[in-house]
Amino acid sequence: MRKLCLIALISSYIFANELQNAIDSANSGDIIELGSGIYSGNITINKPITIDGKDRSAIIKGNGTGDVIKINSSGVRLLNLTIENSGNSHNTIDSAISCDGASRVEIINNTIQNSLFGVNFKQCNDSKIVNNFITSKPVDLGLRGDGIRLWYSHDNIVENNHLHKSRDMVVWYSSNNQIRKNYGEYGRYSLHFMYAGKNLVEDNIFKYNSVGIFFMFSSGTTARRNQILSSTGAFGVGIGMKDTSDFIIENNTLAYNARGLYLDQSPFQPGTTNIYENNKILYNTIGVQFHATLHKSIFNHNNFIGNMEVAINDTPGSKIDINDWSQNYFDDYAGFDRDKDGIGDIGYKNFTYLDSLWQYYPNLRLFYGSAIMSILNFISKLAPFSEPQLLITDPNPKMEPYHE
Template sequence: NYVHDSRDMVAWYASLNTFRKNHGVRGRYSIHFMYANKNLVEFNTFEGNAVGMFFMYSQGSLVQNNLVINSDGAFGIGIGLKDSSAFTIKNNTLIYNARGLLLDASPFQPNMPNVFENNQILHNTIGIQFHATQEPSVFKDNDFIGNMQIASNDTPGSKMYLNQWRGNYFDEYESFDIDKDGFGDTPFLHFIYADQLWQYHPNLQFFYGSSIFSVLNFLAKLAPFSEPVKLLQDDKPRMKPVNEQNLARG
């Protein structure tokens, strides 16, 4: 499938296809998959769309070496998965999107984790947004740089603790590497404090980034007035980005 400057591509009930070297510009979805299994999506560029790629009710696809940029509308998404399992998403660059990744009840099937490896998640409003997480995903060797929020969870009761994180680079991480093995000596922990107010109550998103939330977060860290929520823990965070060649885009 070689489609250049396409507005929308749809793959519904369509499995075992290859989408390679497409250029999708200013569409609603560059590619929308539904009930579509074991597809290969690689070397595509999607820019200025509402959504770069969205997968629904699907399994077992490989998504690699794509660039998704400027999906920055109110519901902008670089790559989205809904009720989708056993995906491998690697070597992609997601930059300047409202959400780099949206994971909606994905994985859906037990024992079929989605794996995110060696992706560049750069300068998005939210790096990864989780919704209704009940099964684990694996995040390894990804770079999280310049995102306003590394991760968010909009669903109380989500099982965020099931996700596995290892070897990722976070620009917010502050620690030492005394043994010089390239990994920090302490885990990277990402908590939300007053942030959980806007994540669980969308009407408060208007105030995100405002001085009032900054003050509330600062006070909550000093003397928590509510239990902070841990969104992720990486026990072996990297001290330097995994893959630096794409960082010049930022």
């Protein structure tokens, strides 16, 4: 193993091909150390080498077209670099770093900026994306690229990255990945899964995004100890589930979102269940929104505190009563605990009355919280003029919130 040291000129590109020449001349296993300066990007790496910028003061700058760095070899390591100025094409997924068909790649401790997409893994396995700061082009949200993109990529670790003003982090057709301790803010989907099974999502913090985490057409994943806060917009969602099966959602904090949980035909496969346990669902407009419920979910030991509505069902005919609720805490529970066992003496029941109008007819939400709606809803609870819908029955509600 050799160490090759390069120093670029900050003020110019006199040695435009210097870095690519060093890569082409390197042997497998060599380390190329870059001194402070600007290096021409649009480079291709076809052998297992390390490029180390030491303190991120080495800038690899693309020419504004295509990928800044293309990795076509296993065993490549990019460390401590600043990478910027990719192309602008969504069709070709112009990225700061593109990895295609490799394994054991490490992208560690880099700054990625002014690049449409950040790190794009295509069929890259057993690799690491760790401790990077990633932001997209300074354009409107819908025109940005994804900060991290896993496509048919398995057994990877995505850890401790900070995504700021990118579009999404996506995991598509990818399994057995560990996505943990990341921080995502001011994006669209902090984390978006499609056809991705048996992944682990833990200890992430996502805030000020349109959606925290959305799982679609996936199964067998665990999401735990995540904090999803202040998902913005009328459809802001903490955790969304679309056609998912056999999920475990536990110990998460979902707070200040338009919807804490949004469950769309989940579970999807007959005979499967999704489990929601020990979650804190706090101060959302809606705690849980059910859409097209057909199969059973299990809700145990969750805290519902400060939500404007604990739950709603927006689909007439959904099988809401199929769900299993046990030992959850509801701050609107009005029962007693005479034997002091911590469990309410009577079960908790959550009905919808006049509110079902705005659940089924979203335009009426304009009047939600108005004096007339409050009066009509109060009257309907005293003397219902339509059949109320029972959404939740918890026979053993807790008297005090769950604490870890």
